[in-house]
Amino acid sequence: MSHFLSPIFASGFFESEAVHIALGVGTLVAVVTGVVGVFTVMRGQSFAGEAFGDLGTTGGAGAYFVGVGPLWGFVLGNVIAAGAMEAIGVQRVRGRDLATGIVLGAGLGLAALFLHLYTTGHSTTGATVTILFGSVFAISSTTVPLIVLLGAIVLAITLTIYRPLLLSSVNAEMASARGIPVRLIGVLYLLALALAAALAAITIGTILSTALIVGPAASALRLTRRPLTALVVAAGIGIGAMWLGIVLAYDSYYWPPHGTIWPVSFFVVTLVFVTYLLSGLPEASRRRAERTPSESSAARPATAS
């Protein structure tokens, strides 16, 4: 068995505790980001997702600076950012991008300061790379309970407000007319998105976290017509990219140049991107198939239509 699979799973893959944690956390985070991401794409809030990724940088840098785990920094940074975006007016469609952009700029300035102070004091740039690009193999087992708790909170929020959230994401006016508190739903959703982005950041880094939120969801929207199926498909794509990414990263130790592991984040994001490209194929081929007969019928002399 292991003999046949050895070209795929390099030696020690199934024994490594780091791999176990990476696979477990990766799966949970893929489910959470997939479910939340479908609504992010539907609501056109990808830019807010991006902003959480970037402001997580501020939180993560601050966490290193004061000496606590980066996940606390991601969570705190993103929740504060969500509050700020809500206060400035993220709920108004027109104000959305502007408000997010203003918060973003201020936050990244702080991140630069924290990282400068930390790396100057510790003469290392490891923190910067970990925050920006993640290290799913370096997640300590003591962080896992917090990750599970946060994941459960995000899923609980999203699935509890599923129906009102779905209608207000499709059309806020129709939702208001039904007596749905659209603003409250929006705030709860923003909170779920903030926590999901924090989880994505601990896994594949703050810079790339948006890719995990938006990518699988955008692919899922192309592949299915049903809302609940879209959540499942998005989670599935995320899990697939995560698992394959972890395997490839582990194997890459034996790739040239020998002795270094390629970043998991690189593989995950690349796989997500490739999936997105591939997800456009069914629609494109369907359109081509539709065009051919309609052209031939147009060529025929006009009959009763």
Place this chain on the structure above:
Amino acid sequence: MNEAPHKAPPATPGQEILQVDGVSVRLSGRTILDHVSFHIAPGQFTGLIGSNGAGKTTLFRVILGLQAASAGRVLFGGPAHPREHVRRHRLVGYVPQKFLFDPDVPLRARDLVGLGIDAHRLGVPRPSRSRRALVEEMLHAVDAERFADTRVGKLSGGEQQRILIAHALIARPRLLLLDEPLANLDLGSAQEVVALLARITREQEVAVLISAHEINPLLPVMDRIVYLAAGRAVSGSTEEVVRPDVLSELYGRHVDVLHVHGRVLIVAGAGEDADLAGHEGVFPGAGVLL
């Protein structure tokens, strides 16, 4: 005020499904609605006619409770049991002004209709036979079975209107509000939607309040008309309202009502109405532009 004399017997007092009572709305110094009063009896088909900016959407927002009135009130269930705000969301179905669904939204037509049942409830919808049957029945009522499994974003304008109507109707409201449902529809689709609404009014015993800037497509089916101009309103039967003297008083300038080939054209008088010169003496959208 400006209420045309009722020649047709009004519905039994106390039975009105909706009573708009002297509603005014002022937003940042501008008067959007000025003492608007009218009522709607069960099953009545009422057209809310007015050009763009006359205050139609604001009036809808007041009725829906999304916009507070500066003065006046909106009562549901009639004066015998005046219930402000009470059960509003159950009594009133709403079809918003034309908007485009994003083609990527993962929502089939039947999913959107289903959301009309229970979108206000928490949790994920549990499929059940009765739920499916209800959705199917409503799709049939609006003649939308053909495209029930198509994404809402890929439907034509007329098809989207049908689905939005089904979404609003499935909760069994007593009153259906439709904001400019005929705008941007071609003549054929507009006539189909009007015929559908007239049929549904009878079959589902629901009253309809439909806004439009164009009076003619609604003439054959309207029981009553609420004519809105610059925030002021007159209401009554079509014969009572669409008259030169009534509309001249509403507009505050001389207005002619012409009947041409079964159509109504509402035309502003010449002379002091120099400000209307750009519109060639015709109130925009009031009939002649069709």
